[in-house]
Amino acid sequence: MARPRLLHVFSTFNVGGPQIRVTRMIDYWGPDVEHQICAHDGNYGARALLPAEAPVSYVHDMPLKEPGMWSRLRRLGAYLRAQRVDLVCTYNWGAMDVLLANRLFGRRLLVHHEEGFVLGETSRRETLRRYYRRLAYPGASRIVVVSRNLETIAREAWKQPSRRVAYLPNGIDVDLFSKPPHADAIPGFTRRPGEIVIGTVARLSEVKNLPLLVRAVARVAADHDIRLVIVGEGDQTRAIMHAAGQCGMENRLVLPGFVPRPQDYVGLFDIFALSSFSEQFPISLIEAMAAGLPCVATDVGDCREMLPEASRRFVTGSNDEEGLSLSLRSLVENPSLRSELGRANQEDVRARFSMETMMRRYEQLYSSVAGISIP
Numbered sequence: 001m002a003r004p005r006l007l008h009v010f011s012t013f014n015v016g017g018p019q020i021r022v023t024r025m026i027d028y029w030g031p032d033v034e035h036q037i038c039a040h041d042g043n044y045g046a047r048a049l050l051p052a053e054a055p056v057s058y059v060h061d062m063p064l065k066e067p068g069m070w071s072r073l074r075r076l077g078a079y080l081r082a083q084r085v086d087l088v089c090t091y092n093w094g095a096m097d098v099l100l101a102n103r104l105f106g107r108r109l110l111v112h113h114e115e116g117f118v119l120g121e122t123s124r125r126e127t128l129r130r131y132y133r134r135l136a137y138p139g140a141s142r143i144v145v146v147s148r149n150l151e152t153i154a155r156e157a158w159k160q161p162s163r164r165v166a167y168l169p170n171g172i173d174v175d176l177f178s179k180p181p182h183a184d185a186i187p188g189f190t191r192r193p194g195e196i197v198i199g200t201v202a203r204l205s206e207v208k209n210l211p212l213l214v215r216a217v218a219r220v221a222a223d224h225d226i227r228l229v230i231v232g233e234g235d236q237t238r239a240i241m242h243a244a245g246q247c248g249m250e251n252r253l254v255l256p257g258f259v260p261r262p263q264d265y266v267g268l269f270d271i272f273a274l275s276s277f278s279e280q281f282p283i284s285l286i287e288a289m290a291a292g293l294p295c296v297a298t299d300v301g302d303c304r305e306m307l308p309e310a311s312r313r314f315v316t317g318s319n320d321e322e323g324l325s326l327s328l329r330s331l332v333e334n335p336s337l338r339s340e341l342g343r344a345n346q347e348d349v350r351a352r353f354s355m356e357t358m359m360r361r362y363e364q365l366y367s368s369v370a371g372i373s374i375p
Contacts, residue, residue: 004032004366004373004375006086006366007036007089008090008091009062009088009091010091010095011039011040011041011094012039013043013047014039014046015045015046017282018091018113020046024355027054032374034055034057036057037056038058040064062076062079063075074101074104076098077101077104079106080102086109086372087370088109088110089110092115092116095112096136098110099140101139103135103138103139111141111143111365111366114144116147116279130157134158141369143160146169148305150301168362170286170358171353171355171357172290173355174346174355176263177287177290179263179267181264186254188256196226196227196332197226197269198332199269199271200229200232200272200273200284201266202231205234205235205236206277208234208275210230212275212321213273213275214243214249216321217249217328218252219329228253228254232258233257237255240255241253262284263287269288272288273324273328274295274296277298277318286349290349292345292346293342294331294338295307295314295345296315298317311341311344314327
Protein backbone atom coordinates (compact mmCIF):
# COMPACT_ATOMS: atom_id res chain seq x y z
CA MET A 1 0.00 0.00 0.00
CA ALA A 2 1.35 3.43 -0.98
CA ARG A 3 2.13 5.67 1.95
CA PRO A 4 0.07 8.88 2.29
CA ARG A 5 1.42 12.04 0.66
CA LEU A 6 0.88 15.54 2.03
CA LEU A 7 1.62 18.85 0.31
CA HIS A 8 2.30 21.72 2.76
CA VAL A 9 2.07 25.31 1.48
CA PHE A 10 3.60 28.11 3.59
CA SER A 11 4.30 31.77 2.95
CA THR A 12 7.73 30.96 4.42
CA PHE A 13 9.34 27.83 5.79
CA ASN A 14 11.62 29.83 8.04
CA VAL A 15 11.54 28.81 11.70
CA GLY A 16 8.28 29.75 13.42
CA GLY A 17 5.44 28.14 15.36
CA PRO A 18 3.63 26.27 12.55
CA GLN A 19 6.89 25.32 10.84
CA ILE A 20 8.24 23.83 14.07
CA ARG A 21 5.04 21.86 14.58
CA VAL A 22 5.14 20.47 11.05
CA THR A 23 8.79 19.42 11.37
CA ARG A 24 7.93 17.59 14.57
CA MET A 25 5.01 15.88 12.87
CA ILE A 26 7.26 14.78 10.03
CA ASP A 27 9.80 13.41 12.49
CA TYR A 28 7.09 11.73 14.58
CA TRP A 29 5.46 9.94 11.61
CA GLY A 30 8.82 9.03 10.14
CA PRO A 31 8.81 7.00 6.89
CA ASP A 32 5.07 6.25 7.13
CA VAL A 33 4.05 9.57 5.50
CA GLU A 34 5.64 11.48 2.58
CA HIS A 35 5.71 15.28 2.53
CA GLN A 36 6.19 18.02 -0.05
CA ILE A 37 6.84 21.53 1.25
CA CYS A 38 6.38 24.78 -0.67
CA ALA A 39 7.49 28.17 0.67
CA HIS A 40 6.18 31.23 -1.17
CA ASP A 41 9.30 33.26 -0.35
CA GLY A 42 11.75 30.45 -1.13
CA ASN A 43 12.99 30.35 2.47
CA TYR A 44 13.36 26.79 3.76
CA GLY A 45 15.32 27.51 6.93
CA ALA A 46 13.21 25.18 9.08
CA ARG A 47 14.51 22.19 7.11
CA ALA A 48 17.48 22.36 9.49
CA LEU A 49 15.15 21.00 12.18
CA LEU A 50 14.52 17.81 10.20
CA PRO A 51 16.67 14.67 10.19
CA ALA A 52 18.55 14.07 6.95
CA GLU A 53 16.53 10.94 6.19
CA ALA A 54 13.12 12.64 6.56
CA PRO A 55 10.78 11.75 3.64
CA VAL A 56 10.50 15.36 2.43
CA SER A 57 10.90 17.07 -0.93
CA TYR A 58 10.84 20.82 -1.51
CA VAL A 59 8.60 22.42 -4.12
CA HIS A 60 9.83 25.38 -6.17
CA ASP A 61 7.45 25.44 -9.14
CA MET A 62 4.08 26.36 -7.60
CA PRO A 63 2.82 29.45 -9.52
CA LEU A 64 2.29 31.61 -6.43
CA LYS A 65 3.79 34.73 -8.02
CA GLU A 66 1.98 34.64 -11.35
CA PRO A 67 1.03 38.25 -12.31
CA GLY A 68 -2.67 38.95 -12.53
CA MET A 69 -4.99 37.55 -9.88
CA TRP A 70 -7.34 35.63 -12.18
CA SER A 71 -4.49 34.05 -14.13
CA ARG A 72 -2.70 33.17 -10.90
CA LEU A 73 -5.79 31.48 -9.44
CA ARG A 74 -6.38 29.45 -12.62
CA ARG A 75 -2.76 28.28 -12.76
CA LEU A 76 -2.74 27.45 -9.05
CA GLY A 77 -5.92 25.43 -9.48
CA ALA A 78 -4.42 23.51 -12.41
CA TYR A 79 -1.24 22.93 -10.40
CA LEU A 80 -3.18 21.52 -7.45
CA ARG A 81 -5.16 19.16 -9.69
CA ALA A 82 -1.94 17.80 -11.17
CA GLN A 83 -0.30 16.92 -7.84
CA ARG A 84 -0.14 13.28 -6.79
CA VAL A 85 -0.92 13.92 -3.14
CA ASP A 86 -3.67 12.76 -0.80
CA LEU A 87 -4.09 16.01 1.11
CA VAL A 88 -3.06 19.65 0.74
CA CYS A 89 -2.23 21.53 3.96
CA THR A 90 -2.07 25.34 3.87
CA TYR A 91 -0.93 27.73 6.57
CA ASN A 92 -2.07 31.24 7.52
CA TRP A 93 -2.86 34.30 5.44
CA GLY A 94 0.05 33.82 3.05
CA ALA A 95 -1.64 30.74 1.54
CA MET A 96 -5.08 32.32 1.05
CA ASP A 97 -4.74 32.46 -2.74
CA VAL A 98 -4.24 28.69 -2.72
CA LEU A 99 -7.53 28.23 -0.86
CA LEU A 100 -9.44 30.40 -3.30
CA ALA A 101 -7.79 28.70 -6.29
CA ASN A 102 -8.75 25.35 -4.80
CA ARG A 103 -12.34 26.46 -4.32
CA LEU A 104 -12.66 27.74 -7.88
CA PHE A 105 -10.45 25.42 -9.92
CA GLY A 106 -8.54 22.84 -7.85
CA ARG A 107 -11.15 20.93 -5.88
CA ARG A 108 -8.53 19.00 -3.90
CA LEU A 109 -9.00 17.78 -0.34
CA LEU A 110 -7.45 20.57 1.74
CA VAL A 111 -7.00 21.44 5.41
CA HIS A 112 -6.14 25.05 6.22
CA HIS A 113 -4.32 26.00 9.44
CA GLU A 114 -4.70 29.37 11.15
CA GLU A 115 -2.08 30.22 13.76
CA GLY A 116 -2.62 33.94 14.36
CA PHE A 117 -2.33 37.43 12.95
CA VAL A 118 0.27 39.83 11.72
CA LEU A 119 0.53 42.92 13.91
CA GLY A 120 -2.48 45.18 13.40
CA GLU A 121 -4.73 42.64 11.72
CA THR A 122 -6.91 42.21 14.79
CA SER A 123 -7.87 45.91 14.64
CA ARG A 124 -8.78 45.74 10.94
CA ARG A 125 -11.30 42.94 10.76
CA GLU A 126 -13.67 45.15 8.78
CA THR A 127 -11.21 45.34 5.89
CA LEU A 128 -10.86 43.41 2.66
CA ARG A 129 -8.89 40.65 4.39
CA ARG A 130 -11.95 39.54 6.29
CA TYR A 131 -14.03 39.33 3.15
CA TYR A 132 -11.29 37.59 1.21
CA ARG A 133 -11.11 34.96 3.94
CA ARG A 134 -14.86 34.41 3.71
CA LEU A 135 -14.53 33.98 -0.04
CA ALA A 136 -11.54 31.62 0.16
CA TYR A 137 -12.33 29.44 3.18
CA PRO A 138 -14.87 27.19 1.39
CA GLY A 139 -11.81 25.94 -0.54
CA ALA A 140 -10.87 24.04 2.63
CA SER A 141 -12.59 20.95 3.99
CA ARG A 142 -11.60 21.98 7.50
CA ILE A 143 -9.97 25.01 9.11
CA VAL A 144 -7.68 24.18 12.02
CA VAL A 145 -7.29 26.82 14.73
CA VAL A 146 -4.79 26.50 17.56
CA SER A 147 -6.55 28.70 20.13
CA ARG A 148 -10.02 29.29 21.52
CA ASN A 149 -9.63 32.93 20.59
CA LEU A 150 -9.15 32.02 16.92
CA GLU A 151 -12.05 29.58 17.12
CA THR A 152 -14.34 32.43 18.16
CA ILE A 153 -12.96 34.72 15.45
CA ALA A 154 -13.40 32.04 12.78
CA ARG A 155 -17.05 31.62 13.65
CA GLU A 156 -18.01 35.22 14.37
CA ALA A 157 -15.75 37.45 12.23
CA TRP A 158 -15.03 35.07 9.37
CA LYS A 159 -18.55 33.55 9.43
CA GLN A 160 -17.38 29.95 9.20
CA PRO A 161 -19.80 27.18 10.16
CA SER A 162 -18.88 25.17 13.23
CA ARG A 163 -18.57 21.98 11.17
CA ARG A 164 -15.66 23.51 9.21
CA VAL A 165 -13.67 24.75 12.24
CA ALA A 166 -11.51 22.36 14.27
CA TYR A 167 -9.75 23.44 17.49
CA LEU A 168 -6.45 21.54 17.79
CA PRO A 169 -4.10 23.00 20.41
CA ASN A 170 -0.39 22.47 19.95
CA GLY A 171 1.50 19.82 21.85
CA ILE A 172 5.11 18.98 22.59
CA ASP A 173 7.29 16.07 23.70
CA VAL A 174 7.19 16.81 27.41
CA ASP A 175 9.87 14.24 28.25
CA LEU A 176 12.41 16.02 26.01
CA PHE A 177 12.00 19.23 27.97
CA SER A 178 12.03 17.48 31.32
CA LYS A 179 15.65 16.39 30.86
CA PRO A 180 18.51 18.48 32.29
CA PRO A 181 19.62 21.24 29.91
CA HIS A 182 23.03 21.37 28.24
CA ALA A 183 25.21 23.94 29.97
CA ASP A 184 26.80 25.11 26.69
CA ALA A 185 23.68 24.95 24.48
CA ILE A 186 23.36 28.74 24.06
CA PRO A 187 26.34 30.24 22.17
CA GLY A 188 28.11 32.89 24.21
CA PHE A 189 26.17 32.16 27.39
CA THR A 190 27.33 30.41 30.54
CA ARG A 191 25.43 30.64 33.79
CA ARG A 192 27.16 32.44 36.62
CA PRO A 193 26.84 31.37 40.27
CA GLY A 194 24.05 33.17 42.09
CA GLU A 195 22.47 34.90 39.11
CA ILE A 196 18.81 34.70 38.07
CA VAL A 197 18.28 34.08 34.37
CA ILE A 198 15.12 35.38 32.74
CA GLY A 199 14.68 33.99 29.25
CA THR A 200 12.42 33.86 26.24
CA VAL A 201 12.39 32.16 22.84
CA ALA A 202 10.74 34.19 20.09
CA ARG A 203 11.02 35.68 16.64
CA LEU A 204 12.57 39.11 17.03
CA SER A 205 9.53 40.80 15.49
CA GLU A 206 7.50 43.83 16.47
CA VAL A 207 4.54 41.77 17.67
CA LYS A 208 6.70 40.12 20.34
CA ASN A 209 7.24 43.53 22.03
CA LEU A 210 10.70 42.56 23.26
CA PRO A 211 11.94 46.09 24.04
CA LEU A 212 9.22 46.19 26.69
CA LEU A 213 10.58 42.97 28.18
CA VAL A 214 14.05 44.53 28.32
CA ARG A 215 12.68 47.56 30.17
CA ALA A 216 10.62 45.44 32.57
CA VAL A 217 13.63 43.29 33.45
CA ALA A 218 15.77 46.41 33.92
CA ARG A 219 13.47 47.56 36.74
CA VAL A 220 14.22 44.36 38.65
CA ALA A 221 17.87 44.07 37.63
CA ALA A 222 18.65 47.29 39.47
CA ASP A 223 18.31 45.32 42.73
CA HIS A 224 19.31 41.78 41.72
CA ASP A 225 21.93 39.84 39.80
CA ILE A 226 19.90 39.15 36.65
CA ARG A 227 20.59 38.40 33.02
CA LEU A 228 18.05 38.38 30.21
CA VAL A 229 18.46 35.86 27.38
CA ILE A 230 16.40 36.38 24.22
CA VAL A 231 16.81 33.46 21.80
CA GLY A 232 15.66 34.10 18.23
CA GLU A 233 16.29 36.07 15.07
CA GLY A 234 14.37 38.78 13.23
CA ASP A 235 14.24 42.44 12.31
CA GLN A 236 13.96 43.89 15.83
CA THR A 237 17.52 43.26 17.02
CA ARG A 238 18.44 46.94 16.78
CA ALA A 239 15.30 48.03 18.68
CA ILE A 240 16.03 45.52 21.44
CA MET A 241 19.65 46.66 21.75
CA HIS A 242 18.55 50.30 21.75
CA ALA A 243 16.16 49.61 24.64
CA ALA A 244 18.95 47.84 26.52
CA GLY A 245 21.24 50.83 26.02
CA GLN A 246 18.64 53.26 27.31
CA CYS A 247 18.04 51.36 30.55
CA GLY A 248 21.54 50.11 31.33
CA MET A 249 20.96 46.49 30.32
CA GLU A 250 23.76 46.22 27.73
CA ASN A 251 25.87 43.93 29.91
CA ARG A 252 22.91 41.91 31.16
CA LEU A 253 21.40 41.08 27.78
CA VAL A 254 22.31 37.99 25.73
CA LEU A 255 21.16 37.81 22.09
CA PRO A 256 22.54 34.56 20.64
CA GLY A 257 20.29 34.54 17.55
CA PHE A 258 18.36 31.46 16.51
CA VAL A 259 19.37 28.34 18.41
CA PRO A 260 17.79 25.00 17.45
CA ARG A 261 16.66 22.34 19.91
CA PRO A 262 15.07 24.46 22.67
CA GLN A 263 14.81 21.30 24.76
CA ASP A 264 18.58 21.59 25.24
CA TYR A 265 18.57 25.10 26.71
CA VAL A 266 15.17 26.33 27.97
CA GLY A 267 15.92 24.67 31.31
CA LEU A 268 18.89 27.03 31.72
CA PHE A 269 16.40 29.80 32.49
CA ASP A 270 15.01 30.40 35.98
CA ILE A 271 11.96 32.28 34.70
CA PHE A 272 10.31 32.32 31.28
CA ALA A 273 8.80 35.60 30.10
CA LEU A 274 6.50 36.37 27.17
CA SER A 275 5.77 40.03 26.38
CA SER A 276 3.86 39.88 23.08
CA PHE A 277 1.21 42.27 21.81
CA SER A 278 -0.52 39.33 20.16
CA GLU A 279 -0.33 35.54 20.35
CA GLN A 280 -2.67 32.64 19.81
CA PHE A 281 -1.13 29.51 21.33
CA PRO A 282 2.62 30.07 21.76
CA ILE A 283 4.57 26.82 21.67
CA SER A 284 7.42 28.49 23.55
CA LEU A 285 5.16 28.89 26.58
CA ILE A 286 4.27 25.21 26.85
CA GLU A 287 7.92 24.29 26.23
CA ALA A 288 8.89 26.42 29.21
CA MET A 289 6.15 24.82 31.29
CA ALA A 290 7.40 21.37 30.30
CA ALA A 291 10.90 22.36 31.42
CA GLY A 292 9.46 23.10 34.87
CA LEU A 293 9.80 26.88 34.69
CA PRO A 294 7.58 29.50 36.30
CA CYS A 295 6.14 31.72 33.58
CA VAL A 296 5.18 35.35 33.17
CA ALA A 297 3.08 36.27 30.14
CA THR A 298 0.90 38.98 28.71
CA ASP A 299 -2.84 38.33 28.54
CA VAL A 300 -3.05 37.66 24.82
CA GLY A 301 -4.49 34.75 22.87
CA ASP A 302 -4.82 31.64 25.02
CA CYS A 303 -1.89 32.41 27.35
CA ARG A 304 -4.05 32.69 30.46
CA GLU A 305 -5.96 29.50 29.67
CA MET A 306 -2.75 27.62 28.88
CA LEU A 307 -1.37 28.16 32.38
CA PRO A 308 -2.73 26.38 35.47
CA GLU A 309 -4.71 28.40 37.98
CA ALA A 310 -1.78 29.02 40.33
CA SER A 311 0.24 30.73 37.58
CA ARG A 312 -2.47 33.00 36.22
CA ARG A 313 -1.78 35.85 38.62
CA PHE A 314 1.48 36.32 36.69
CA VAL A 315 -0.41 37.03 33.48
CA THR A 316 -0.34 40.79 32.90
CA GLY A 317 -2.01 43.20 30.52
CA SER A 318 -0.61 43.62 27.03
CA ASN A 319 2.03 46.37 26.92
CA ASP A 320 1.93 46.72 30.73
CA GLU A 321 5.58 47.30 31.56
CA GLU A 322 5.00 47.90 35.26
CA GLY A 323 2.76 44.84 35.65
CA LEU A 324 5.27 42.63 33.86
CA SER A 325 8.06 43.97 36.04
CA LEU A 326 6.11 43.38 39.26
CA SER A 327 5.38 39.77 38.24
CA LEU A 328 9.04 39.19 37.46
CA ARG A 329 10.11 40.73 40.76
CA SER A 330 7.76 38.44 42.72
CA LEU A 331 9.36 35.39 41.15
CA VAL A 332 12.94 36.66 41.32
CA GLU A 333 12.59 37.28 45.06
CA ASN A 334 10.86 34.00 45.92
CA PRO A 335 12.81 30.88 44.86
CA SER A 336 10.40 28.49 46.62
CA LEU A 337 7.49 29.99 44.68
CA ARG A 338 9.46 29.52 41.45
CA SER A 339 9.93 25.84 42.24
CA GLU A 340 6.28 25.35 43.24
CA LEU A 341 4.91 26.99 40.09
CA GLY A 342 7.42 25.22 37.87
CA ARG A 343 6.30 21.80 39.15
CA ALA A 344 2.64 22.70 38.69
CA ASN A 345 3.29 23.95 35.15
CA GLN A 346 5.11 20.76 34.22
CA GLU A 347 2.34 18.51 35.54
CA ASP A 348 -0.31 20.56 33.75
CA VAL A 349 1.38 20.55 30.34
CA ARG A 350 1.88 16.79 30.55
CA ALA A 351 -1.83 16.31 31.18
CA ARG A 352 -3.14 18.72 28.51
CA PHE A 353 -0.55 19.44 25.82
CA SER A 354 1.52 16.35 25.14
CA MET A 355 2.87 15.48 21.70
CA GLU A 356 0.98 12.19 21.70
CA THR A 357 -2.36 13.91 22.29
CA MET A 358 -1.71 16.44 19.52
CA MET A 359 -0.60 13.76 17.05
CA ARG A 360 -3.69 11.65 17.65
CA ARG A 361 -5.87 14.67 16.94
CA TYR A 362 -4.10 15.49 13.67
CA GLU A 363 -4.03 11.86 12.58
CA GLN A 364 -7.78 11.59 13.12
CA LEU A 365 -8.51 14.86 11.33
CA TYR A 366 -6.30 14.26 8.29
CA SER A 367 -7.45 10.67 7.96
CA SER A 368 -11.12 11.62 8.13
CA VAL A 369 -10.74 14.42 5.54
CA ALA A 370 -8.58 12.47 3.09
CA GLY A 371 -10.15 9.03 3.61
CA ILE A 372 -6.76 7.46 4.26
CA SER A 373 -4.86 6.11 7.23
CA ILE A 374 -2.29 8.45 8.81
CA PRO A 375 0.28 7.43 9.77
